[in-house]
Amino acid sequence: MSSDEEPPKRGLKGPAPEERARPEGRRNSQGIRIDPDVEAEQPPRRTTITALVSNQPGVLSEVSGLFSRRQFNIESLTVGPTQNPDWSRVTVVVEEPDPNIDQIEKQLDKLVPVIHTRELDDDAVRRELVLVKVSADDPQRIHAITEMYDGRTLDAGPQTVTVELTGSERIIDDALDAFRQFDVREIARTGHTALARGETKTSIAPDRVKTDE
Amino acid sequence: MSSERAVAREERDGEQDTDPDPVTTGAESVVRALENAGVEYLFGVQGGAIMPVYDALFDSEMTHVTMAHEQGAVHAADAYGIVTGKPGICMATSGPGATNLVTGIADADMDSDPVVALTGQVPTDFVGSDAFQETDTTGVTRPITKENYFASDADSVGDTVGEAFAMAARGRQGPTLVDLPKDVTNGDTDAEPGPAETPPTYEPSETAEERAVERASEAFTDAEQPVILVGGGVIKSEASEELRAFAIEHEVPVVTTMPGIGAFPEDHPLSLEWAGMHGTGYANMALTLTDCLFAVGTRFDDRLTGGVETFAPDAEIIHADIDPAEISKNVEAEYGLVGDAAAVIEQFDAALDESPETEAWRAQCQEWKREYPLDYHIDEDEPLRPEFVVEAVDAATDDDTIVTTGVGQHQMWASQYWTFTEPRTWVSSHGLGAMGYGVPATIGARLAADEDQSVVCFDGDGSFLMTCQELTVAAREELDITVFVLNNEYIGMVRQWQDGFFEGRHMASDYNWMPEFDVLAEAFGANGYRIDEYDEVEDTIEAALDDDGPSVVDVHIDPQADVFPMVPSGGDNGRFALRGDHL
Ligand SMILES: Cc1ncc(C[n+]2csc(CCOP(=O)(O)OP(=O)(O)O)c2C)c(N)n1
Numbered sequence: 027m028s029s030d031e032e033p034p035k036r037g038l039k040g041p042a043p044e045e046r047a048r049p050e051g052r053r054n055s056q057g058i059r060i061d062p063d064v065e066a067e068q069p070p071r072r073t074t075i076t077a078l079v080s081n082q083p084g085v086l087s088e089v090s091g092l093f094s095r096r097q098f099n100i101e102s103l104t105v106g107p108t109q110n111p112d113w114s115r116v117t118v119v120v121e122e123p124d125p126n127i128d129q130i131e132k133q134l135d136k137l138v139p140v141i142h143t144r145e146l147d148d149d150a151v152r153r154e155l156v157l158v159k160v161s162a163d164d165p166q167r168i169h170a171i172t173e174m175y176d177g178r179t180l181d182a183g184p185q186t187v188t189v190e191l192t193g194s195e196r197i198i199d200d201a202l203d204a205f206r207q208f209d210v211r212e213i214a215r216t217g218h219t220a221l222a223r224g225e226t227k228t229s230i231a232p233d234r235v236k237t238d239e
Numbered sequence: 240m241s242s243e244r245a246v247a248r249e250e251r252d253g254e255q256d257t258d259p260d261p262v263t264t265g266a267e268s269v270v271r272a273l274e275n276a277g278v279e280y281l282f283g284v285q286g287g288a289i290m291p292v293y294d295a296l297f298d299s300e301m302t303h304v305t306m307a308h309e310q311g312a313v314h315a316a317d318a319y320g321i322v323t324g325k326p327g328i329c330m331a332t333s334g335p336g337a338t339n340l341v342t343g344i345a346d347a348d349m350d351s352d353p354v355v356a357l358t359g360q361v362p363t364d365f366v367g368s369d370a371f372q373e374t375d376t377t378g379v380t381r382p383i384t385k386e387n388y389f390a391s392d393a394d395s396v397g398d399t400v401g402e403a404f405a406m407a408a409r410g411r412q413g414p415t416l417v418d419l420p421k422d423v424t425n426g427d428t429d430a431e432p433g434p435a436e437t438p439p440t441y442e443p444s445e446t447a448e449e450r451a452v453e454r455a456s457e458a459f460t461d462a463e464q465p466v467i468l469v470g471g472g473v474i475k476s477e478a479s480e481e482l483r484a485f486a487i488e489h490e491v492p493v494v495t496t497m498p499g500i501g502a503f504p505e506d507h508p509l510s511l512e513w514a515g516m517h518g519t520g521y522a523n524m525a526l527t528l529t530d531c532l533f534a535v536g537t538r539f540d541d542r543l544t545g546g547v548e549t550f551a552p553d554a555e556i557i558h559a560d561i562d563p564a565e566i567s568k569n570v571e572a573e574y575g576l577v578g579d580a581a582a583v584i585e586q587f588d589a590a591l592d593e594s595p596e597t598e599a600w601r602a603q604c605q606e607w608k609r610e611y612p613l614d615y616h617i618d619e620d621e622p623l624r625p626e627f628v629v630e631a632v633d634a635a636t637d638d639d640t641i642v643t644t645g646v647g648q649h650q651m652w653a654s655q656y657w658t659f660t661e662p663r664t665w666v667s668s669h670g671l672g673a674m675g676y677g678v679p680a681t682i683g684a685r686l687a688a689d690e691d692q693s694v695v696c697f698d699g700d701g702s703f704l705m706t707c708q709e710l711t712v713a714a715r716e717e718l719d720i721t722v723f724v725l726n727n728e729y730i731g732m733v734r735q736w737q738d739g740f741f742e743g744r745h746m747a748s749d750y751n752w753m754p755e756f757d758v759l760a761e762a763f764g765a766n767g768y769r770i771d772e773y774d775e776v777e778d779t780i781e782a783a784l785d786d787d788g789p790s791v792v793d794v795h796i797d798p799q800a801d802v803f804p805m806v807p808s809g810g811d812n813g814r815f816a817l818r819g820d821h822l
Contacts, residue, residue, distance in 0.1 A: 051552035059571065
């Protein structure tokens with residue numbers, strides 16, 4: 027193709043797509059460079075992200091809106107007060123591939139009311155509470171299973187028994203499986219809350235936002 | 240300023256006190272906060288819930304420009320923000336006034352344009368009762384603002400407005416909104432607002448981590464086919480000078496994104512102009528084959544990258560951005576440099592021991608310029624080519640002329656065939672792609688521009704039809720603007736896609752009926768012109784530009800003209816189509 031060629035009546039001149047030099051590499055759909063011959067997507071993993079936020083109107087909807095708008099997969103989201111009346115802690119369990127976990131932290135950090143965000147280590151202390159209401163057909167067995175999972179009976183009537191259980195996600199799942207031998211009427215789970223283990227700080231509030239405690 | 244107001248002011252200022260009167264209400268505090276922030280213009284539309292603020296403006300030196308529609312107000316404020324770098328201010332009443340702002344706020348959010356929106360709201364006691372013209376404005380705009388605020392009391396409302404202004408301007412810029420319940424603006428207060436400040440938790444990082452800069456600079460030195468990719472962030476952080484000096488010193492080819500147009504002079508040999516869906520063939524070739532991409536102030540939008548699988552797949556990416564969340568969001572960066580563009584370019588330059596060796600690569604880029612020129616076919620007996628009109632207006636105006644656009648084919652022709660050499664001269668709706676942006680943006684840009692700078696708009700017939708009522712503002716304010724409507728009587732870009740991807744089935748893309756835009760312009764009080772033939776182009780452009788006040792030129796172009804090159808959405812940048820049969 028010579029450069030003095032007349033342009034075509036419609037469109038532009040130049041080599042057709044198949045005549046052009048091609049790159050060697052490739053990226054996956056997450057924009058990461060990969061070996062072109064293997065299709066390597068990062069698989070999702072389950073993790074806990076904790077955020078210290080200042081109590082302002084709209085903060086909860088800002089946080090939850092972020093997850094829905096960016097299509098991040100939330101397993102659970104809990105919010106509650108902290109040692110400082112001006113702050114709340116948001117604990118989110120997500121199941122996402124690494125690049126998205128990184129994005130979740132960064133996008134949370136961008137929200138003005140968010141003071142600190144991070145992904146918790148594997149050894150963090152995590153708990154969930156569940157209430158389960160079953161038909162009181164076999165009160166003794168219900169009691170035995172409740173004991174087995176260190177649960178407490180909160181309400182025992184002639185028709186129903188309501189039990190409280192706390193534990194890690196796995197324990198709760200196991201316990202609920204065990205309770206399914208009864209006629210389960212209703213379940214309420216709180217979702218996870220968590221703190222970093224030992225001396226590790228869960229969240230670091232910069233001095234400038236510390237208020238009198 | 241209306242004469243009534245001028246007279247009232249003269250009477251009041253007869254005693255010529257210089258100190259402003261102390262504030263007495265929330266509304267006065269709002270106005271004072273804007274004055275303290277150095278605001279000159281506000282764009283808006285009156286209405287019940289915002290009336291107290293308007294009343295307080297009666298006594299202010301700031302100029303309020305009454306727009307025909309709130310969408311016009313926010314686009315004008317947005318363009319003002321783009322041209323000056325300082326937040327543009329728009330105002331609207333509650334309910335429909337606020338919802339009419341939504342398109343423009345979303346546009347500013349996508350393009351990180353500094354805008355502050357002030358919306359009236361029903362009195363606090365009525366909130367939640369579905370009162371007349373009550374809309375949950377902060378709820379509606381939360382996902383499309385950088386930050387928004389619901390003003391809680393008269394004492395703090397001035398500071399809240401100041402914070403909204405500072406937030407819009409600082410770090411990664413963007414739109415903010417303050418919702419102003421009427422009882423708050425009417426409420427008594429003597430609290431003078433303090434200086435406009437961002438909250439203590441907001442701390443954008445100025446400079447990048449030194450170690451990261453060093454590692455990145457080593458990769459850059461070793462590159463054989465480096466490219467600098469310049470996004471709108473370079474213009475927003477006033478880093479064009481640093482960028483130019485850096486690229487020229489190290490002799491590295493420069494590609495811009497669409498919002499980055501103007502950051503680097505397009506007539507410089509190192510410039511490959513802009514890349515992406517309708518970018519130049521040479522820019523897209525360079526991005527596809529580069530081995531090291533130094534990207535500054537860009538968010539790797541899909542209109543730039545095409546499918547990420549084929550975006551710069553051989554390149555290590557060095558990504559500098561003020562927003563840490565942009566690093567590795569869409570495309571993984573081997574080196575993330577979080578900081579202000581100007582500062583990071585300086586750091587990077589200082590860390591660079593040696594320039595990369597680019598002679599062969601530069602020659603290759605020049606070769607692509609010869610292979611893929613933006614040359615188009617002209618036949619004087621055929622309908623007028625839009626590209627010719629863009630080039631003719633460019634030739635008839637100075638380098639510092641500001642160009643605004645609507646959205647569609649005309650926007651692409653303007654960006655392709657105009658040679659941009661200065662930052663803040665390209666004003667367009669990129670990320671949102673909002674038809675109707677053109678006319679109101681031209682008004683905002685005009686008020687922001689230097690007096691001797693020309694402001695022209697390239698609009699599409701469809702886009703023009705969405706907001707042309709704002710011409711009434713341009714006529715009233717005697718604004719010297721020239722709008723070229725590249726009229727193909729089609730929703731042209733849609734027609735082009737239908738031809739390319741829907742077997743030419745022209746569903747709802749043919750207008751069939753269009754007003755005479757020159758006549759319509761005259762009805763608004765603007766000057767009207769029309770061009771049909773090649774031999775009318777030069778003289779008519781000259782006449783329209785010479786006119787004082789607003790002019791509209793209805794340019795009847797080839798209705799079948801298409802925009803090329805083209806990368807179909809999600810496609811491979813290196814396989815851009817040059818003609819319909821490449822699609
Ligand atoms: C508000 C809005 N509605 C719809 C679209 C979809 N759209 C994109 S380009 C286009 C055609 C624009 O037509 P016109 O303004 O005449 O410009 P042309 O493409 O003909 O130059 C349309 C409908 C849009 N971008 N914005």
